[in-house]
Amino acid sequence: MVCNTCAEGETCVSDDKINWRCGQPDVNTMVCNTCAEGETSVSDDKINWRSGQPDELSGFPEPELLCGQDHLRLTVQKRLLEERGLNASSAHLIDPRCHQQVDQQEEMWYLVQRRKGICGNMVEVDADDAKPQLEEKEGQDEYSQLQMPE
Incomplete structure (x- = not known):
């Protein structure tokens, strides 16, 4: 060496x-x-x-995003926010009405319900927009040529 x-x-x-x-x-x-x-x-x-100190934040899990069927939940350790000078109770999306906070002892949960409107966490598309159209060409399998509808 x-x-x-x-x-x-x-x-x-x-x-x-x-x-x-x-x-x-x-x-x-x-x-x-x-x-x-x-x-x-x-x-x-x-x-x-x-x-x-090595691993100053060891023992504190990384933020976790849970995507449920009707909501999103972001879990953040309060200490991770506080050590960076952030107030855990004031975190929110652009529009603070778009979420609910749950103040646990050592962590914050930020809950966002799946809904239409200003919060923008639900996108509607019709069936044609949601699926690419497959076009088969000679010498290629059916998946090698994808085209999105216009």
Whole structure:
């Protein structure tokens, strides 16, 4: 491995996290080399790094979207929003009348009912618009040539 041969003052650096070489540490590497025990390099934007707790948000599931037959439900952990300076109770679609909030102990549910109108979460199409027309051509199977109706 090339990094075992680095000279004094050099460290293992990479531009793509695949190919490594010896080089001068950048400011972020120098910051991360000063991390205390139990800390690691963390970044919010993958550009600026700082020492911090590994997996600061571990134990908190990613937001979940459940698509039911008559509604959509987005579940978001309150801490994920609050740590980014967002107020969980004020999140809404463009029109705040289009959803219902359920404030659970550690998470928020945002419920959107499937309905026509201003909330725009239901699209109506006639049968012809919903299905592509198949056109069979010589030497091709029936699915290789799709045409949408005009």
